[in-house]
Amino acid sequence: MNGAATRQASRLIPTSQEDKFLSLFSSAHGTTQKLSASATIVSQGDKVTSVYRVVSGHVRCCAYTEDGHRRVVCFRGAGAIIGMGQPTHGTWNTSVEAVTACVVQSVARTLIDDRMPEDPEILNGVVRSLQSEIDQQEAHLLMMAVLPASERVFSFLEEFSRQRGSKGYVALPMCRRDIGEYLGLSMETVSRSFSALRDSQRIETLGAEKFRLLDPASQAPRLPDCHAA
């Protein structure tokens, strides 16, 4: 059986070297914009006209419910492609917002759609981008359904650390509320989970924004009885 841990390892489909798909964004067809923190890149309900690529900074994809509540569907950092999953002639089902100051490139969706059939390399980039999105969403879904609060937070920190590739302290660009809305937890529970993880020596913190994972040896997740073997 191939467990969730194994999936984690194989999850990242290589973003690949500078291929034609990515170079579309920096070509003459693409535009580059600088955004300040909390700027809105696209609003939920907007017509799908562009596909975006994050060059630097972090963005969040948010879904707003009718009653005005927000849910963070995903955070995306440098290198991420955003918008291929949206239907070509439809509307955005999420808003995309800058968490930190960002540099974001975009190209017309129609350009990609036009080039895709005639250029296998671009096609490949599109399909990889879609598959990667499915895989990440699925992992997110499983986590939400199975893990208790502290484990969700820990799992989030692991993932974030891993993306950053740093062994030292990592700075979280997003606030507790954002994390809560991503993990399906209240801000307070996220904060309590940080404290609990710190107290149980699973992470070290430096202020509220910086953290470091501790001793992988002791990092077997502490599951409640229901999830124990």
Add this chain to the structure above:
Amino acid sequence: MNGAATRQASRLIPTSQEDKFLSLFSSAHGTTQKLSASATIVSQGDKVTSVYRVVSGHVRCCAYTEDGHRRVVCFRGAGAIIGMGQPTHGTWNTSVEAVTACVVQSVARTLIDDRMPEDPEILNGVVRSLQSEIDQQEAHLLMMAVLPASERVFSFLEEFSRQRGSKGYVALPMCRRDIGEYLGLSMETVSRSFSALRDSQRIETLGAEKFRLLDPASQAPRLPDCHAA
């Protein structure tokens, strides 16, 4: 703003008339198999060699964790394409199992990958299938994060009803445990939610397996305070 309800309505990307993509499955290149209930079609960890299409019956895609627990990632009925989201040269990250007796067609993944660049219609089918999967997963994710138990169950029944298109009683092919694993709830809570929905006149039941939605006028979801406007 485009609320979740609106998304629901526009979610289903038309599965399209008999196009070349779908006809691949029934062509000489495809194979058809009949499966009895609870048969396994693919196992998590298997190499990705085929893509499947459900002709009749219902299947579930399950993820097994290292500790042996199962989570249902999705249920899929007639017409569903399964496996395009899996990486071409990777392994299945879920098992696919027959919930009821099923007829399932399959074609080699490599065939689709080969034909995709040269045939825009097939390409279109693939991309639509991927986008549809992303959209459904996202809706699932939002539901799991926001809704309390009874609302999740109700939302599941609505979705299932809608797929069946029937106004009368609908038979659920899957058991309470399956539903629980899909919604991130225990079997008991699912059962209690059915009872609560019946008591509050939101559904009618006929035995344990058949249900009918009642009076759409009164079907504004009853959210707890935290989610009220």
Add this chain to the structure above:
DNA sequence: CGTACTGTTGAGTACTGTCAACCGACGTGG
């Protein structure tokens, strides 16, 4: 220096999971 915002922590409540008993349908075997 006051205000606003983020984060932390405490107290009480509500929800959901676990454990357990029970019911009814079904199939098997005596």
Add this chain to the structure above:
DNA sequence: CCACGTCGGTTGACAGTACTCAACAGTACG
């Protein structure tokens, strides 16, 4: 034909988790 065991579903009692409300600390900013 009936006794029995199994399985899925339901319901109750209880416990644990996470949410809400609320107070408070630290920081940034005007």
